Amino acid sequence: MITILDVDNTQTKIRLYGIDCPESHQDFGTVxxxxxxNHCFQKTLKxxxxxxxxxxxxxxxxxxxxxxxxxxxxxxxxxxxxxKSFNNSKDFAIAEARARAKQVGLWSMExxxxxxxxxxxxxxxxxxxxx
Numbered sequence: 001m002i003t004i005l006d007v008d009n010t011q012t013k014i015r016l017y018g019i020d021c022p023e024s025h026q027d028f029g030t031v032x033x034x035x036x037x038n039h040c041f042q043k044t045l046k047x048x049x050x051x052x053x054x055x056x057x058x059x060x061x062x063x064x065x066x067x068x069x070x071x072x073x074x075x076x077x078x079x080x081x082x083x084k085s086f087n088n089s090k091d092f093a094i095a096e097a098r099a100r101a102k103q104v105g106l107w108s109m110e111x112x113x114x115x116x117x118x119x120x121x122x123x124x125x126x127x128x129x130x131x
Contacts, residue, residue: 001013001014001015001057002014002015002016002062004037004040004041004045006097007068012056012057012058013057013058013087014047014058014059014060014062014075015053015058015060016060016061016062016070016071016080017048017050017051017059017060017061017087018058018061018071018082018083018086018087018089018092019070019071019074019075019080019081019082019083019087019092020081020083020114020115020116021033021036021074021079021080021081021115022079022080022115022116022118023118023119025111026113026115026118027106027112028079028105028106028112031039031079031105032074032079032080035074035077035085036074038060039064039070039073040064040070043065043129044063044065045062045064045070046062047060047061047062047063048060048061048063055077057066058068059131068093071092072091072095074095075092075099076095076098076099077094077105078101078102078104078105078106078107079105079106080096080097081096081114081115082095083116085116105113116123
């Protein structure tokens with residue numbers, strides 16, 4: 001997720017459509033965050049809005065000033081999963097397959113945990129502590 005400032009100086013949280021990056025406390029989470037910041041910070045971006053999620057965040061594809069797709073670049077950089085539950089893009093599937101085949105980045109780990117599984121486990125552990 002990134003937060004952008006639009007021409008009216010309004011902050012908007014953007015959830016990256018079709019991909020899921022590691023959480024900040026996961027392996028490669030900090031690397032994915034730095035990669036995203038390096039491509040977005042103080043730069044002009046275009047967001048192709050796809051949806052508004054249940055948390056009110058805009059879900060979209062971020063197009064960088066050089067016209068590249070940030071979402072796909074994160075897949076290409078071995079720093080994200082294709083979020084197949086919410087997207088059936090063949091381009092994204094191919095990008096993830098190529099990244100996995102290189103066995104670098106998060107795919108260098110024996111069994112990388114998908115962020116949605118990481119979040120689910122975290123919620124379950126939190127519930128156990130509360131009970």
